[in-house]
Amino acid sequence: MSAEQEQMDQFERLLELGFLRERRKEMKRRLQFEEHYIERLTSPKIEYPKGIKFQKTTSADFDKIKFRGATRILEEKRQAKIKKIKNYMIFIALIVIALAAVLYYFSE
């Protein structure tokens, strides 16, 4: 194995670890939030609001995945395609019905 290839492999491993660290951090943060949320539910304390009253942290604030999952995107595309085909078919059916009605009217 050439030295350059070895360096590239080392960098790939570093990249892998970098993203792994990021994912673990995100998960840990979110789970810590869950823990805090459960604690507040099980032993509620009276909290006197200070400053901004209606700014709440929700679990959705911890979803830091930057891009939507590929399977989800592809599924959405598939559904959009199906919907488009359905619309075309309805449109064609309506035209056929209208034509049939016109033909029936003139045939009498």
Added chain:
Amino acid sequence: MTELELLRNDAHYYTIVYRQHRAVVYQHLKQFTNDEAYLADLFQDAIIVLFEKARDPEFTLTCSVRTYLIAICRNQIFKRAGRTPEIVSLEGEPTNYNDWLGNQVEIERKKSQLDRLDAALREFEYMAKKCYELLYRFFYMKESFELIAKVMGYTNADNAKNQKARCQKKLRELYLEEK
């Protein structure tokens, strides 16, 4: 759908697993310590181990998720106490979390390099958004080249693979400049 399948298919299902099993696992672990913060830390790490394992398609669970989580927590207690980990095996499946721990140790050892890589990645995200997305999908979201090719508009998986190599090379140059 089993819990393992739900974990595989839903990126956020682990929070539900956390809520479902928390009380029972804590109850079981209270024989070792009553420190709630320590227990929470253990349990959170166990959930992360389970989630990462679930992502591996070859991973199968022969026991219940709860038993598995308890076993990981117990192994962690022994490991953190500096004792030889008692590998709690479950019906022929060792719930050794050494590979997870191995990665964690490596992450801590390479902290300065990883911090520098983070800085390079932030710049890279701004500079080459598409390349960043490709790398993010591959390394963070663990998507296959086939899926990446479909969703990012590459002609096939090989093309996406070649593109990944090019992006990685570009990022490496940026990383070396950061030095």
